[in-house]
């Protein structure tokens with residue numbers, strides 16, 4: 601299908617695909633096996649200006665929007681979803697800065713993220729605050745000249761590897777989520793350390809770590825936006841970033857579909873290629889339909905975000921839920937089509953199936969997002985009644 605991308609978007613997509621095929625493909629199995637952070641690939645992406653894609657031109661970026669970011673993420677995820685999330689998490693860690701940062705803050709941090717010299721990360725989740733993100737306990741008490749941060753963030757992508765962190769913490773613990781604020785932290789600040797690196801089912805090349813704050817002093821000038829707006833900033837961020845998770849899902853599902861077609865063409869049973877068997881053909885056709893429907897919804901949701909529309913919560917959630925469910929189903933079917941070989945690490949589909957699961961969990965589980973969509977349906981009905 602033609603999605604009428606601009607010439608610049610086609611160029612970005614082609615370049616991301618080339619890096620994925622030439623640089624990621626040869627090392628993806630090893631990175632997964634060793635659970636090794638993909639620094640060499642991060643450097644390749646930086647050299648190809650891929651981190652500039654999502655940063656405004658005024659701060660050394662290319663000024664791309666949500667769709668541009670989705671195109672790069674999709675192409676990387678077609679080969680390795682762990683690499684794709686490492687890249688996309690740097691965008692996640694920069695987005696609130698781009699939207700709420702002062703000129704001085706943007707000048708200080710964004711050019712280094714654009715050049716790929718520094719990775720970024722975003723941290724809201726805590727041991728007691730996952731789906732119930734409003735229940736965060738990390739505190740940022742006001743002291744002379746800044747804030748004193750105490751608490752632990754859990755499951756943070758790029759944790760330990762990133763240099764720049766957007767952290768949501770309570771600056772007024774009496775007000776709950778309304779007392780939350782966003783702060784910029786830098787690796788190396790006194791009192792800011794990293795806890796254990798998680799050992800994961802999938803996306804194993806990506807780093808997922810705890811962030812630990814013990815009387816960590818954060819200067820006043822590192823506050824993002826007004827005090828008390830941190831939770832709202834986080835929710836608006838996810839509205840804009842969820843099409844990116846959808847794009848990760850589309851790329852992953854596309855890669856699994858292609859691997860399944862390749863296998864079905866070369867595998868002979870009962871004296872014929874299994875791709876000639878109607879049952880296999882129908883499975884492949886259903887997989888292709890899921891991938892294309894997911895892509896269409898993700899691109900539409902990304903374009904809606906790029907239009908500047910405010911009410912993007914529902915469309916972004918729909919894109920994330922539909923595409924991640926599609927990726928789970930498509931990768932499971934890809935393993936099925938590859939039979940016993942599909943279950944072996946010599947073939948890529950078992951990794952793809954493992955990588956798919958997280959897409960239904962992070963940035964809002966699919967149950968939570970379905971509930972949010974349903975609430976909107978009722979609100980809309982009430983408005984039109």
Ligand SMILES: Cc1cc2nc3c(=O)[nH]c(=O)nc-3n(C[C@H](O)[C@H](O)[C@H](O)COP(=O)(O)OP(=O)(O)OC[C@H]3O[C@@H](n4cnc5c(N)ncnc54)[C@H](O)[C@@H]3O)c2cc1C
Pocket residue numbers: 689721722723724725729730731732754755756757758800808958961962963964965966967968971
């Ligand atoms: C690999 C990985 C990377 C991550 N990266 C980041 C990151 O970079 N930054 C960050 O801040 N966070 C990150 N997260 C955290 C992620 O967003 C949370 O794990 C996710 O929001 C779910 O929270 P939880 O794990 O606490 O699950 P819980 O909230 O404990 O949910 C457990 C189960 O209960 C269900 N459930 C809970 N409440 C409801 C409800 N009201 N209605 C219906 N069902 C419900 C959930 O859907 C789920 O099935 C990451 C997580 C992982 C695993």
